[in-house]
Amino acid sequence: MPNFIHSLDASNVHLLLNNISNYKLPIYTIHDCFASTPNTMFNLEKLVKNAFIEIYFKDEGYLLKLHKHLVKSIVSATDPIQIKYQNDKENIVVPLNAKSENFDFNQITKNSANTQITVMDTETNDIINIPDMPSGYKDKNKLLNSFIKGLLNSKYFIG
Amino acid sequence: MQAKLLLIHNPTTKISNPILFDASCSGIQHIASLTLEQELAKNVNVYTESSDPSFDYPQDFYIYALGKIRDSLSVSEIETLRDIKLNRKIIKRSVMTIPYNISLTGIGEHLLEHFEVIWVFKERFVKIPGSASYSGKDLYLNTSEFGNLTKLIYFVLTKELPSLKILSEYFNSMIDIFVRLNLPITWITPAGLKIRYTNVKFTTTKVKANLLATGK
Numbered sequence: 139m140p141n142f143i144h145s146l147d148a149s150n151v152h153l154l155l156n157n158i159s160n161y162k163l164p165i166y167t168i169h170d171c172f173a174s175t176p177n178t179m180f181n182l183e184k185l186v187k188n189a190f191i192e193i194y195f196k197d198e199g200y201l202l203k204l205h206k207h208l209v210k211s212i213v214s215a216t217d218p219i220q221i222k223y224q225n226d227k228e229n230i231v232v233p234l235n236a237k238s239e240n241f242d243f244n245q246i247t248k249n250s251a252n253t254q255i256t257v258m259d260t261e262t263n264d265i266i267n268i269p270d271m272p273s274g275y276k277d278k279n280k281l282l283n284s285f286i287k288g289l290l291n292s293k294y295f296i297g
Numbered sequence: 298m299q300a301k302l303l304l305i306h307n308p309t310t311k312i313s314n315p316i317l318f319d320a321s322c323s324g325i326q327h328i329a330s331l332t333l334e335q336e337l338a339k340n341v342n343v344y345t346e347s348s349d350p351s352f353d354y355p356q357d358f359y360i361y362a363l364g365k366i367r368d369s370l371s372v373s374e375i376e377t378l379r380d381i382k383l384n385r386k387i388i389k390r391s392v393m394t395i396p397y398n399i400s401l402t403g404i405g406e407h408l409l410e411h412f413e414v415i416w417v418f419k420e421r422f423v424k425i426p427g428s429a430s431y432s433g434k435d436l437y438l439n440t441s442e443f444g445n446l447t448k449l450i451y452f453v454l455t456k457e458l459p460s461l462k463i464l465s466e467y468f469n470s471m472i473d474i475f476v477r478l479n480l481p482i483t484w485i486t487p488a489g490l491k492i493r494y495t496n497v498k499f500t501t502t503k504v505k506a507n508l509l510a511t512g513k
Contacts, residue, residue, distance in 0.1 A: 295321070
């Protein structure tokens, strides 16, 4: 997780610098600190916020994008063998020790809300559920627009 | 100050000193935004519900975390710990580094930057000055008590903040599967950079060797 959070700090700077060229404002950054000259601070604050919005609150939210990517990595490296419905959820068992065959993992990632993916170690019969998104995330996902509004209104996001 | 002095002498002085904007606890801002936790987001100024933000006051996450630590200290089974009155400055570094996997040892080291270590004969004590105790008296924590103080802070910061806890559990479960599959963990940052991260399990082998020759 520390590397992941560092990569998000870096993304904020990366996206900011991508967007800043049109504004011709001088800037230097250190981790989560952004410096410029007094006459450009208003624009700088707006641009830092926009970069943050681009990271977290665009489309379906970054955590869901990340989750789909991680599930895809697991499924594409294994061979899902069993698909059945359990508790109204599609249950996919991925044996850890089998070789991969063709499997349409898009069907999982398209509708991950109704899919429970289970990883099974066929040597020890250990079963591990691929973790679902942190609880309530999908409901909170509806709040993305209010987060954008709330962030743009925040006076002390950086300061 | 320098700019102000320059302005007094010449109001048309061009000031080119940079101004620095610092995020308010960026690690927690990332956690709150990832998990879309409104309460946490409010505490780190990512989010405001106010219709007129000009009346908003800055939120201070360190004070919020300090409150939680103080609550936990006040019900500690150890009498000496109940008398400790930590302040924002003492816990700031530990709080700041929560999202970057602060360890128990790390918290102990951060605390020792503020307190003095005293040796009485061969026993080690950490002196908590009267300014950091409710009774106003200096407190002397032995190794076990200081260990318990460190653990209490660690527990509050890593287990009692709901978003951090659920996010850590999510990542730990995912990493467990990747390690079992012997797969590198990859992710694409929001800026489009692909990161590949491999966990390698090390085994420990202990050996004994004499560095100084003892024979003739």
